[in-house]
Amino acid sequence: MSHTIHNDNDRLQLLGALGASAVDDLFSAIPETLLLRRLDLDPGLPESETREKVEDLAAANRPSGPLSFLGAGCYRHYVPAAVSALTSRGEFLTAYTPYQPEASQGTLQSIFEFQTCVSELTGLEVANASLYDGPSALAEAAFMALRLTGRDELLVSAGVHPEALQVVETYAEGPELTVLRQALDPVSGTTSTKTLQLSTATGAVLVSQPNCLGVVEDLTPLAEAAHAVGALLVVSTDLATLGILESPGMLGADIAVGDAQVFGNAPSFGGPSVGFLACRMEHLRQVPGRLVGRTLDADGRPCYTLTLQAREQHIRRAKATSNICSNQALGALAATIHLALLGPVGLRELGEICLQRAHHLHGLLCEIPGVRPLVTGPFFLEFALALPCAAEAFAQAMRTQGIDPGVPLLRMERGARPVFDPDLSAGRDEPPPPPTVPAENVLLVAVTESNPPDALARYAAAAREVLAGTEPRPQGTR
Amino acid sequence: MMTVSGGESLIFEKGIPGHRGSHLPTAGVPAADPAVLLPGVPLREEPPSLPEVAEPQVVRHYTRLSRLNYCVDTGFYPLGSCTMKYNPKLNEEMSALPGFAALHPYQTEDQVQGVLRLMYELEQALLTITGMERASLQPSAGAQGELAGILMIKAYHRDNDGTGRDTVIVPDSAHGTNLASAAMAGYRVVEIPSSPRGLIDLSTLRRHLSERTAAIMLTNPNTLGLFEEDILEISRLIHEAGALCYYDGANLNAILGKARPGDMGMDVVHLNLHKTFSTPHGGGGPGAGPVAVGPTLEPYLPMPLVRPVQGEGVFTLDYDRPFSIGRVKGFFGNVGVMIRAFTYILSVGSDGLTRAGEDAVLAANYLRARLCDLYSVPHDGPCMHEFVISATQQAERGGTARDIAKRLLDFGIHPPTVYFPLTVREALMVEPTETEDLHTLDRFVDVMRQIDGEITNDPETVREAPHHTPVRRPDETLAARHPVLRWQKPRSDEFSEPVSG
Structure with missing residues (x-):
């Protein structure tokens, strides 16, 4: 099936108007040697058969459900039906970037509302119209902080998600920045502040709140330490926790980023999600990406428009604050609608449910012989367990009972740097104390309102069964 | 798009204290105070000023907002370089199938074989269309594909005694993202003037080529809608100078089934699935910007890549890529967008694309x-x-x-x-x-x-x-001079409108 709509008659008419005899005449600028005889793909299919083929591929997957406790940067929250009913409207879905404000007030106003939500939750005055995802937003925030400080060194906590660190390091190859890493305290699991590798070269300190082990960081001393050397604190945060936790802005963060996937957006195998970035008003001119502002139209009516575009690539070209053009507007709309449905009370309740269920499951699991918390720091909806066996083997055994018990630490670290990196003893940091649990035994468990109480009970019962008779492995090095 | 006098008030202004649009389950576990569960953690004292509205009001608000938008579904969109073609409805249904939408990126490979196969087959189709050797589907949009491509070029020069190559050449008709991406990758950008015919001028190009040239970034057909007739000579000159060719695929729709960047001597190509392959623009995104390369840059592609396991009929994520530039995005890319593009390619096929x-x-x-x-x-x-x-x-x-x-x-x-x-x-x-x-x-x-x-x-x-x-x-x-970038909760006094002048 083709979505081209002209028939041969139409084509003859179009060609006739051009005085051309064949469509190939229009391609005469392409050198003969480059012309393709035939595109070597299968012929098209009717819609019914296309559907069948794609549905077969979908059926070959085992989507996650209430018995999935996977998180590690992508969280399964319940999405109210109203969200997709609204975001699937063609008026939002098939609109272009709102460069023509007179014909784009719907998109523009929804982005203004998104900016307000992100600003409210992060406790920072300005939020942009979205970035690609959490990790790239962190990289953009790092670049922004270095422009603001005029420095070229980053200090990244080992509690930043390994994939996000990887994105920061990839982006850092461009301007050839120095990326230092700050170890986690092996007992508490929080970013160690005792030996912070800060100097007057440090432009930004990057931490995650909660961090990639689920631990809630103590942001205030980090902010104070960063500010003491003239650096900025960049915090990657989970909006779903911010109905309960104090906002990063109130705790001294200069820039907050993260992934608004947690609201309104299905996991979708990790994308598309919704990066966001918020900062203080004084740093407005260095914000990457689009911003929507309120103004008045020619008749004096309030309206919305893209503003401060002189920061952006289509105006400033090589001197833009970022190369970003397309962002994640539709995902930002979904997040906004979800937040509007939740409201302040719903957001708090959502946080409480996640928090209480996660702590309940944590308690049940830690009663099982051989299972203990990896670290002692406070956690919100995700926690790291030290198991008496390899986490992958445990996960595999749990899967036979239909349970995805969490993300083994090594799975999150695939192709990336380990969270407890022995290399962190190099450089200016002091060597971390030797770890007591092999990394392969560490499991990250995430609990949301999508995991009902009976799923928690089933998880605990199955885990007890699976782990029964598992002898603790000899304690080696991570 | 409907004509209304005046805009719609903000969702924040529609609230009635205590209203809400979503009712959550009870925790169902022993209740505990957050302050007890989070000892020593600073907690929010003031609730955030989010809307307080019931579902019908939320639905009305966003439905009314939607009607203030122009879109492909309501009218003609002849927006140059944006390829605002029709977005087939089947694509939307397919990307929303629970078998895709509910997949978590950290599920084990045996649970996600369908989506891995889809990603692999999409990559293969894009390689056939572009004449390239291998592709990463990871970049979120065209500009991120550009950054990935230029970082690959940078890594290649670093490994081949080319660290003195600090310059990227772009024609003056280039998209702004090209220059911004090159600058973000740490390059000096030199814009060369187009010929009176609107094309890259070979003698001008020759004059600008040197041992400092890392790459040229070009769009073909270019942003004037003209095919670079000397493309083979251009890529020959670039390669002779030890530099590489970057192809911006924004305008690929013109040459689908007619010519391929790989045959033109391009070393790296990004595609915009949201342009050429019919996925909707969503009011600015999400898009997807796969980046395809020839043999020179293959080792440097972002990772992981999807590859078939020899003889087993299954697919795996390949992290064993020691020369990879790393990641530009978390997880595997905008998979929801890939599903739409794959559905499109499957439905129109070879003849339909041509x-x-x-x-x-x-x-x-x-x-x-x-x-x-x-x-x-x-x-x-x-x-x-x-x-x-x-x-x-x-x-x-x-x-x-x-x-x-x-x-x-x-x-x-x-x-x-x-x-x-x-x-x-x-x-x-x-x-x-x-x-x-x-x-x-x-x-x-x-x-x-x-x-x-x-x-x-x-x-x-x-x-x-x-x-x-x-x-x-x-x-x-006014918008730029007095930036009002968010709604403020009115204190006792009222919400102050920006004042003209």
């Missing part, structure tokens, strides 16, 4: 031929999928390209891209795509002719356009 390119070019040439007597066309010869006209004659009579654009909105037509490329004064860049019928094309011509007449007879109407849109021209200066 026909899409042909019909897009045919439609553009038709519009160009029918407009060229009134609007000046800066470059001769047939165009590809888009063309640029210059409204200089109209501007002399008092109607600029911007005015024409705004007046088009009154007729229910989205304007072409204006004031781009920068090489043409009063530029209007028109890309009709292959999915508009003859009536739509003819109506556009009629309206463009009518507006030209109005500029002579009734210039005020054009200069003050639009008149029939939900709002009229915004005061951009």
Whole structure:
């Protein structure tokens, strides 16, 4: 099936108007040697058969459900039906970037509302119209902080998600920045502040709140330490926790980023999600990406428009604050609608449910012989367990009972740097104390309102069964 | 798009204290105070000022907002370099299938074989279409594909004694992202002037090539809608100078099934699935910007890649890529967008893709031929999928390209891209795509002719356009001088509107 709509008659008419005899005449600028005889793909299919083929591929997957406790940067929250009913409207879905404000007030106003939500939750005055995802937003925030400080060194906590660190390091190859890493305290699991590798070269300190082990960081001393050397604190945060936790802005963060996937957006195998970035008003001119502002139209009516575009690539070209053009507007709309449905009370309740269920499951699991918390720091909806066996083997055994018990630490670290990196003893940091649990035994468990109480009970019962008779492995090095 | 007088109030202004649109389950576990569960952790004291509205009000609010938008589903969108083709509805249903949408990125590979196969087959199709060797689907959008591509080029030069290569060449007709991406990758950017024919000038190019050249970034057909006839000579010169060729795939729709960047000697190509492969623009995103490479850059692709396991009929994520530039995005890319593009390619197939390119070019040439007597066309010869006209004659009579654009909105037509490329004064860049019928094309011509007449007879109407849109021209200066970027909860006094002047 083709979505081209002209028939041969139409084509003859179009060609006739051009005085051309064949469509190939229009391609005469392409050198003969480059012309393709035939595109070597299968012929098209009717819609019914296309559907069948794609549905077969979908059926070959085992989507996650209430018995999935996977998180590690992508969280399964319940999405109210109203969200997709609204975001699937063609008026939002098939609109272009709102460069023509007179014909784009719907998109523009929804982005203004998104900016307000992100600003409210992060406790920072300005939020942009979205970035690609959490990790790239962190990289953009790092670049922004270095422009603001005029420095070229980053200090990244080992509690930043390994994939996000990887994105920061990839982006850092461009301007050839120095990326230092700050170890986690092996007992508490929080970013160690005792030996912070800060100097007057440090432009930004990057931490995650909660961090990639689920631990809630103590942001205030980090902010104070960063500010003491003239650096900025960049915090990657989970909006779903911010109905309960104090906002990063109130705790001294200069820039907050993260992934608004947690609201309104299905996991979708990790994308598309919704990066966001918020900062203080004084740093407005260095914000990457689009911003929507309120103004008045020619008749004096309030309206919305893209503003401060002189920061952006289509105006400033090589001197833009970022190369970003397309962002994640539709995902930002979904997040906004979800937040509007939740409201302040719903957001708090959502946080409480996640928090209480996660702590309940944590308690049940830690009663099982051989299972203990990896670290002692406070956690919100995700926690790291030290198991008496390899986490992958445990996960595999749990899967036979239909349970995805969490993300083994090594799975999150695939192709990336380990969270407890022995290399962190190099450089200016002091060597971390030797770890007591092999990394392969560490499991990250995430609990949301999508995991009902009976799923928690089933998880605990199955885990007890699976782990029964598992002898603790000899304690080696991570 | 409906005409309403005045805008819609903000969702924040519609609330009634205590209202809510979503009811959550009870925790169902022993209750505990957050302060107890989070000892020593600072907790929020003031609730955030989120909307307090019930579901019907939320649905009405966003439905009403949606009706203030123009979109492909309601009208013609001849927006140059953006390829605003029709977005087939089947694609939406397929990407929303729970078998895809509910997949978590950290599920084990045996649970996600269907999506891995889809990603692999999509990659293969894109390689066939582009003539490249291997692709990463990870980049989130075209600009991120560009950054990935340029970082690969940088890594290649680093490994091949090319650290002195600090310059990327772009033609002056290039998209802004090209320059911004090269700069973000740490390169000096040199813009070279186009020839009077609107193409890359070989002698100018030769003059700028040196041992400092890392790459050229080009779009072919270029942003004037012209095919770079000397493309083979260009890539030969670039390679002879030890540099590499970057191909911006924004305009690939023109040459689908006709010519391939790989055959042109391109080393790296990004594609915009949201342009060429029919996925919706979503009011600015999400898109997807896969990046495809030839053999030179294959080792440097972002990781992981999806590859078949030999002889087992299954697919795996390959992290064993020691030369990879790393990641540009968390997880595997905008998979939801990939599913739509895959569905599109499957449904239109080889013939449909080729026909899409042909019909897009045919439609553009038709519009160009029918407009060229009134609007000046800066470059001769047939165009590809888009063309640029210059409204200089109209501007002399008092109607600029911007005015024409705004007046088009009154007729229910989205304007072409204006004031781009920068090489043409009063530029209007028109890309009709292959999915508009003859009536739509003819109506556009009629309206463009009518507006030209109005500029002579009734210039005020054009200069003050639009008149029939939900709002009229915004005061951009006010927006920039007094930035109001979020709603503020009114204190006891009221919400203060920005003041004009």
